[in-house]
Amino acid sequence: MKIAIVGAGIVGVTTAYELASDGHEVTVFEQRSAAAEEASFATAGLLAPHLLNPWAVPGFGHALRLTGAHATLRLAGGMGRANLAWLWRWRSAARQHSAPAAALERLAQYSLARLKTIAIQHELDFEACDGRLVLLRSEAERQALQPALQVLRDAGVAVHEIDADAARKIEPGLSPEAPLAGAIHLPDAWAGNCRLFAQLLRQGTQGAGVQFAFGTRIDRVSSSPTGVAVQGEAELRRFDAVVLCAGMASAALLPALGLGLPMTAVYGYSVSAPLREDTHAPRSSVVDMAQQISITRLGQRVRIAGGAELAGAGAEHHTPTLQRLYRTLNDWFPGGAQLSSSLQIWRGARTMLPDGAPVVGASGLPGLWLNTGHGAGGWALACGSARAVADLVAQREPEINLDGLGIRRF
Numbered sequence: 001m002k003i004a005i006v007g008a009g010i011v012g013v014t015t016a017y018e019l020a021s022d023g024h025e026v027t028v029f030e031q032r033s034a035a036a037e038e039a040s041f042a043t044a045g046l047l048a049p050h051l052l053n054p055w056a057v058p059g060f061g062h063a064l065r066l067t068g069a070h071a072t073l074r075l076a077g078g079m080g081r082a083n084l085a086w087l088w089r090w091r092s093a094a095r096q097h098s099a100p101a102a103a104l105e106r107l108a109q110y111s112l113a114r115l116k117t118i119a120i121q122h123e124l125d126f127e128a129c130d131g132r133l134v135l136l137r138s139e140a141e142r143q144a145l146q147p148a149l150q151v152l153r154d155a156g157v158a159v160h161e162i163d164a165d166a167a168r169k170i171e172p173g174l175s176p177e178a179p180l181a182g183a184i185h186l187p188d189a190w191a192g193n194c195r196l197f198a199q200l201l202r203q204g205t206q207g208a209g210v211q212f213a214f215g216t217r218i219d220r221v222s223s224s225p226t227g228v229a230v231q232g233e234a235e236l237r238r239f240d241a242v243v244l245c246a247g248m249a250s251a252a253l254l255p256a257l258g259l260g261l262p263m264t265a266v267y268g269y270s271v272s273a274p275l276r277e278d279t280h281a282p283r284s285s286v287v288d289m290a291q292q293i294s295i296t297r298l299g300q301r302v303r304i305a306g307g308a309e310l311a312g313a314g315a316e317h318h319t320p321t322l323q324r325l326y327r328t329l330n331d332w333f334p335g336g337a338q339l340s341s342s343l344q345i346w347r348g349a350r351t352m353l354p355d356g357a358p359v360v361g362a363s364g365l366p367g368l369w370l371n372t373g374h375g376a377g378g379w380a381l382a383c384g385s386a387r388a389v390a391d392l393v394a395q396r397e398p399e400i401n402l403d404g405l406g407i408r409r410f
C-alpha cells in the first residue's frame, strides 16, 4: 500500500519503520526540518515500566494540587475554555480511577520489547541505561503508590520495595544527606535518548526507502478520497492510507474530518547538563515521586525533567519551575552535573488526553488511522503503538490487546 504519515516525532518515525518493514511504500510529512524537533526533542528518556513515570496516569501515586508552592499542575495565563474542560475531565478520571492503567502498562511493556528488538537488529546506540529507582521521602508516599504497584505486579513487572540503604547501594551517588525514606526498585526499567533513537531510526528507514518530506506542512487530511493536502498545493496527494501522528497538531487536523479528541498540551521542562563527577551522578534513572521530577543519565549528560503547566505555547519559561528542577538534582545528586555552562533548557508539550492514554488504531473513517495523544509516554509507548497500527493496517490481529486505547472511549 501507499501510505502517508503526518508527523516525524518518535511516534511517526517508529510507525514509518513498522509500515516499511511490512513492505508498504511510506512517505512521512513533517513541517519541521528534521525528525523529533517538537515533543520528542528532549524527553526525560524514561521507557517502561510506565505507570510510575511523572504524569503517566492521572492521580496515580501523587495528589493533584493546583495552588501553592507545591502545585503539581500550574495554571498559567493563556488558558482557554478547552483547557478548563480538559482539566475537569482529567480530575474526574483521577477521582474515578478510570484511566486504562493496565492497558497502558501492557503497551509500555510490549513497546520496550519491540524497541529492544529494533535496537539490537539495527545496532542503535541511543544512550540507553537500565534499572530505575522511584525515590520516596516518606512512608505515606509508599502507601499512595500501592494501587500502581499492584497494576505493575499484575502486569508481571519486577517491583522491589527497598529501604534507603539498599537504594544507596544501587545508586551510590545519592547524597547521604538526602531525605530518603525508601525506594521502589524497578530492575527491568529502561531509559534512553528519544531524539537520538528517532534520528537513527529515521536514517535507517530513509536508507530502506521511506520518503521523508521535511519542511512540508499538511493543511488537511482527507478520508474519502484518502490523502493529504500539502500547504501551497492545489491538488490532494492521494494515498491508500494516512496515519496521523502529528502530536498536539492532531487535535487541529481532526475536526475537519468530523472527529475530535479532548487533547491538551501539558507543558513540561527538561534541563540537560554535562556530567561533572561520575561518582556523584545517577547511574541510571530515578524519579522523585513527590516532586514528579526525573533525573536520568544519558551518556555523558544528566537530564532533569518535570513541571506541568497549562499555558499558551509561547509562554515564557517559568523560572520557579526550573529552579525546582535544579533544587531536586541538588537534593539527590549534588555535584553530579555541571550546572554553570553548556546547559540545554527545553520546554515541551505533553499531548494529553484526560485519562493519560493515547489513541491507537482505526479512526472510524476509511483509510485514516490514529496514533496520537501519547501524553507523558510517547517515548515509552511508541514502538509498540507503531507495531500495533501496522498490524491493523495489514488487517492482522495485533499481538497486543488494545482495549481501552481506541477513539471510541471519547
Ligand SMILES: Cc1cc2nc3c(=O)[nH]c(=O)nc-3n(C[C@H](O)[C@H](O)[C@H](O)COP(=O)(O)OP(=O)(O)OC[C@H]3O[C@@H](n4cnc5c(N)ncnc54)[C@H](O)[C@@H]3O)c2cc1C
Binding pocket: 006, 007, 008, 009, 010, 011, 012, 029, 030, 031, 032, 035, 036, 037, 038, 039, 040, 041, 042, 043, 044, 045, 046, 047, 053, 216, 217, 218, 219, 245, 246, 247, 248, 249, 250, 266, 267, 268, 269, 270, 305, 306, 347, 348, 349, 350, 351, 372, 373, 374, 375, 376, 377, 378, 379, 380, 381
Ligand atoms: C518535559 C517532558 C518530559 C517527557 N518525558 C518523557 C519520558 O520520559 N518518557 C516518555 O515516554 N515520554 C515523555 N514525554 C512525552 C513525550 O515527549 C511525547 O509523548 C512524545 O514525544 C510524543 O511524540 P509524538 O511523535 O506523538 O509527537 P511530536 O514529537 O510532537 O511529533 C509530532 C510531529 O508532527 C509534526 N506536525 C504537526 N503538525 C503537522 C502538520 N500539519 N504537517 C506536518 N507535520 C506536522 C510536528 O512538527 C512534530 O514533529 C515527555 C514530555 C515532556 C514535555
